Amino acid sequence: MSKIELLRLFLNERLTAAADEIFGTIEKTIVEYQEEVSRTKEENNRLRRLLRTQLIHHIFTKYKVRKAERTQLIHHIFTKYKVRQTVRTQRKYQEEISRSKEENNRLQNILDIVIKPEIKLQRA
Known part of the structure; x- marks a missing residue:
């Protein structure tokens, strides 16, 4: 074989070996990337x-807080309403008691006039 053929053979072997090494490295890199993509997908699914x-927890908690706030507001409004109603009722009873006392005093005065008539005579 001539030196050129030997050189050509040597270069072909070296190029083939280099190409095999490059393709091996590329395959290894692709496998690593595929594993990384798989891990990333799993992490994304977990997240x-x-x-x-x-x-869901945030929405549920917010709903519970809003429900508690609504319940508290309703309780506050109802309590204010009950207090107002109680005050009105108490005023009505006090007014009724006052009228009853006045009526009792008036009737007592009439009764006193009927039972104990006092006649005062004046001399002229």
């Missing part, structure tokens, strides 16, 4: 589930 859980 989505966590986000859904947190979102």
